Structure formats: C-alpha cells, structure tokens
Amino acid sequence: MKLVVTIDVEEEGLFSNSYAARDVPVENVQALPCLNRVFQRWNIHPTLLVTHAVASNKNLQGLLVNLCDTWHGEIGAHLHHWNTPPFEELPYPQPVPSELMPEHLLTAKLQTLLESIREMGIVATSFRMGRFNLGPKMFSVLRKAGMLVDSSIAPMRRYYGGPDHLSVPIDPYFPDPSDPRRPGNSEILEAPLTILPVTSTLGSVLDSIKTNARIERRISWMAANLLSLPAQPLWTGLNRLKLAVRLHKMRGGRVLTVFFHSSELIPGGCPQHRTTEDVDRFLDKLDRFFAWLHQTYSLESITLSELGRLFASPRARDIVEH
Template sequence: MTYRPPRLTDAQRVVWPEEFGTRFTVFADVEEEFDWNAPLDRRNRATTAMVAFPEAHRRFAERGVALACMVDYPVATDPAAVAILSRVVEDGRSEIGTQLHAWVNPPFPDSAPPGSSYAGNLPRASEAAKLETLTRAITTAFGRAPRAYRAGRYGIGPNSFALLARLGYRIDSSVRPGYDYSADGGPDFSMADAGAYRAEGIVELPLTTVFTGGARWGGAHLYRALGRIPKGRGLFARAHLLSRIALTPEDMPIADALEAVAVAAGEGLRLLNLSFHSPSLVPGHTPYVRDAADLKRFHAWWTVMLDEFERRGIRNASLDEIISALE
C-alpha cells in the first residue's frame, strides 16, 4: 500500500520564532557509490568519492554553512570515511545524521516484500532492526547519537516516525514534496508541501520544492493533472506556466533554483532545505555529475546560490540551531 503523508492540522505545523528569521539548511546524503540505472545490489559498498568531501566541506565552511551529513551503513563502517567526517564536524556546526539504504544495511531478512529498497515498506520489525543497527554503528563511529534521519530513496512509511522517536531522533527529512514514487513501489509526496510539521514526536523538515511559473497558483493539483496528459508537464514548463523546482544542484539549473527561492521567500517559507549526494563530488558516480564540466557547474551552482542567500539576508541554520528554535 502506497504511503502518503496524512493531511496536516494547523496545530502540527511548525511556527518558527520571530528571531529565527528566514533561514536555509544543507543536507548532504553521504553514501556509497552505485550505478543509479542498475538493480540495487548489497555488494555495492565503495566509498571512494569521500576523498572529495573535505574540499567540498571547505567551500561551505568558508561561507559559514553547516552540513547535515546524513550517513549510511557503508560510510559509517568505513574507517577512512569516518575519519574524514570526524574532521568535518570539528567545525563546530556541521553534524552527523542518519540515512538508511535498506539494501546495504543489515540485518538482511531471508525474504523481503516488493519495494523493499524503500525502508518504510518493510515489516515494522525489519525496519526497526535496520534502524537500530545503523544508529548503533553511527553512535559507535562518531561518539554521539544522531538526531536527524533521512530514508534512502525518501522511503519513509507508516511506522517510520514512531520508530525514529523511540530511538531518540528529533528530525526527519525524507519528504520530497511534489514527487510521486508510487509507480516504483515508493511513497507518494505529490500533495505534500514544503512547510515543517510535527508528527509522532518527530519534526519533519521536507526538502524544499517550489512550483514556479505563471500558473503556479495551481500548484500540486495542476501538476498532478498535467501528468495525466501526454507531454503536459513539459509543455507547461517550456511556456513558463508551471515548473516543479527542487532546491538542489542535481538536475536543477541555477536560474530555475533562484526563481524558486524568490517564490519560497515571497510566500513566507521560513526554512529552505537544500540537498546533494556526496558521490556527485566526483565525476561518474551519479547521473548529475558525469564529467569535469558537470562538476564545475555543480560548484558554481552553490556559489551563486549562497551569494543569493547573502543578498537576501537568508542565513544558514545548523541542525543544532534548528532544534534549538523548535524547542
């Protein structure tokens, strides 16, 4: 059964303190390398792209930007990767979080249901066991229990929040508004919005997705309807009527992302949540960075985006600052 976030009440929505202002945060999915176009395989555990992480962190740190490093099992159990990330968090603002890639995270059951790469589709006991194993590995590796979580492939399910709260997590960032993964057995976030909310003891910080264009008033409802019309979404995007823009350098042109920031800020979104995958820091590991030219564009995207935040007075927020504001 496809997981869809429940309809929110006004009481669930986070009201940020006035002094928090409008802020942005950066989540890095720190993970192993694998062929994104091939079937998922638990034997894919290489973390060679981590050699590029210190330089990427330096670029962010020089701009005063903290990274929420969402670490999965292959990374948490690789001593070289742990050493790199241990130095990253010495900046005093970056923090280690958790990312569950169910297909490479023990324990491995004898059989798994369809769609089991989405951890939220697993039986409750199996999802719990994988979360416990990963949380324990991260706590052992870094000497501190993680407080933030992201499901690999954005694959949360009906049991996820309660399981996370039981393990002491405070924040989840698995909801990707405007995206529907149900055709592949994953969750449907097509009608979710980008605002933070509370549920079952967890605060959800969705990745920021914004609809832009002359018909953006139609939002998720119109975008979903266009998906039922051959080439409908493409026609509306080319006509600058409606585009779905996620705040990431991966497959999102900077001009579109800047327009999305203007819309989000104009509509009063108080926390913008940006993200990238660590293997994108080395060409050839993700579909978004295939060569040196792509990598150059990747870094340039961040430079322009951080300049825009500075121009608008939108400051960075670390996980610690976010949690303090929520309290």
C-alpha cells in the same frame, strides 16, 4: 530565513539502480573536502546524513568527524534499507518499499545504522530515508528511536512503492504519525526539501486526479519536470534556483532545505557529472548560489537538529501548528 544544507553521504552506484547488499564502494566520500572552500567562505554548517556503508568504514570515520568539526556541522543518519544489516529475504524487488517490510526489520536496520554512527562518538538525531521512502511504518520506527527531525519528504515527487509527495507542506511541519505527508501532532519535525509547485495549490490538484497508471505516471513526470521549481543545485540551473527561493520567500517560507549527494562530487558519480570539469562547474554553481543567497537575504545556515530544536520551543511549535 534559515538555510539547511544536507548531504546524503553514501556509496556509489545508486544512480545506475545498483542495490548491492555488500562490499559497496565508498571512495566518493574522500572528495567531501572539496566543499571546504565554499562552505567556509559562506559559513555553511551542513548536515552529513551518512549510510551504514559509510559510517561503518573505519577509514572514513575520522574524516567525517573532522569535517563536521571544521564546518560546525552535524552527522545524521541516512538509512539505505537494502544494504543495511540485518537481511531477510522478501518477495519484492529492491529497493523494497518500507511499508512492505516488517517493522521489526526496519527497527533492527535503523539500530544497526545508529550504532555504526555511535562508534564515531555521535548520537544521531536527524534522519533521511533512502529513496525518500518514508511512510507511517518507518515514521513509527523513528518516533520510537527518539529522532528529533526528519527530512525525507520531497514535494511534487512520487516514488516507487513510497507515499505520494505531490501534495505536502513545503515548509517544516510536525506530521500526523498515521500519515507523515500531513500536518499533525508528532514530536518529530519534518523538514521537506524545498521544491515549489508553480502555483501554491497545484500539488493538491494533481494529487486529486485518480485515473489509470499510465496517466498517473505522466502526471508524476510533469510535476517533477515541468510544474515545480526545485531549490536543489543538482536538479536545475542557477537562475531557476534563484526563482525557486524568491517564490518560497514570497509565499512565506521560513526555511530553505537544500540537498545533494556525496557521489556527485566525483567524475562519474552521477549522470550529470561525467568529468572533472562537470564537478568543478557544480562547485562553482554552489558558490554562486550561496553568494547570491547571502547578498539577497538575511539568512543563517543551521543543521537539521538545530532546526529541530528551534522549532521545538513552545512558541515556535504553536506557530507551526496554527
């Protein structure tokens, strides 16, 4: 089993639903070195998915490159379309769903982000959309930009204005370009977050329920909070993390895709981490989780793009598609 650890390296304030377009604080990025002890101990090769606010900050570029060198990791792209130039006034509240934005604007924003990453001497080939808001339009933009792998699908979740992820594959797959939630023949690999429905067919059952908005919101809440097991360290305790991994392995899972945010590494950066002690407990949970993984399974930590190249081989692709 492969382990893919991804970090959304981004500005502060998004947990309070602040979508400021300019002058956003990025002090949390300086806390990334606190992961060094855990990552080096368990040979974790993370993917740092950086936003434009981070990548364009000259004071952070050297830190990010040095950390990637130290961890043998990768820098990829994380598009926060609400605060990445260029800007156009649109008649919708922020964050504007990508399907409601002109494709030329999404393309320009992605190019701005990729150019800011190129200033660090890096050509990004991995991607995650802000707020997991990936639909056919944004997927088309990624294809034209030559992305190798995307990780914007969050199973058993439904987000404002975005595609419904209640019923999606759990392991990596090649999407249908017209509906990235479904397997197809795209050249981009999709690496969903590892979130398990408690029964393998539950997502499809929930997805088939079409009723009024109030009941659908309740179904979405139940799917996220009661009917799924996330292998995501911020979202649950160590025992449920272990249970999610065991269930994924039992169902034939080959890739464990984990994520968290850089802002979760500072006190006050997210609702769960209000104090230094909260952050320390999170780091300890990461350490114990990775220790358990290595003691229980034969697994290798790789970056998103390494995963993309691995699955792109003709034999591996044939296995994935069939």
